[in-house]
Amino acid sequence: QVQLVQSGAEVKKPGASVKVSCKASGYTFTSYDINWVRQATGQGLEWMGWMNPNSGNTGYAQKFQGRVTMTRNTSISTAYMELSSLRSEDTAVYYCARGDPRAAFDIWGQGTMVTVSS
Amino acid sequence: QSVLTQPPSVSEAPRQRVTISCSGSSSNIGNNAVNWYQQLPGKAPKLLIYYDDLLPSGVSDRFSGSKSGTSASLAISGLQSEDEADYYCAAWDDRLNGNWVFGGGTKLTVL
Secondary structure: OOEEEEOOOEEEOOOOOEEEEEEEEOOOHHHOEEEEEEEOOOOOOEEEEEEOOOOOOEEEOHHHOOOEEEEEEHHHOEEEEEEOOOOHHHOEEEEEEEEOOOOOOOEEOOOEEEEEOO | OOOEEOOOEEEEOOOOOEEEEEEOOOOOOOOOOEEEEEEOOOOOOEEEEEOOOEOOOOOOOOEEEEEEOOEEEEEEOOOOHHHOEEEEEEEEEOOOOOEEEEEOOEEEEEO
8 A cells, every 4th residue: 555654753862863764665665756744743744855766856854954964765765854953842743745836745754753852 | 932823722612613813914815825734742743734835635625725815824623632732834035045834833622
């Protein structure tokens, strides 16, 4: 079945970086964009950016410009989101989600909890 | 503060009908499609409505969406206990280089 499976929980210190993976299966990985959305505990959804797995083109929310990098490895149908200069406010569940440009996110990963704590 | 405005909570009795509103502006809802997501406790969001009023395969027709101008609504009829969840609206926003914006979410309680 079509699914996105994310890497496991991470605990990082302030100032460090985290890299979360998102492995696609059940469809052609390069045919749909991958978006990243995060959710702090008890809070709403916040879009971080998108990546086109075919071209590698990316678009980031202004809030994360300069701190986020989205990449992919097409040989293993996996997308990555790396967030640097972590601070406590980055503690959240990070989701990857499939979607065409400006279209709905129809498949979501299970989420990856990232905790930033000294 | 979310770009799209939703009521924080709504509640209704089983078998009744409830609507959740989502208010935006000309740069997002007024010019782009609205999608709705359902998030059950402890789970990832799930696509509920896309392109304003379309249901993905497998989603119950008790759910419906509509849009007028810069506002959108999600309606749920025949409420069931399993509908208790958080509901989020989302739309593409044309400002800057373009980005997705979400509502703050609405917690639905089935009394």
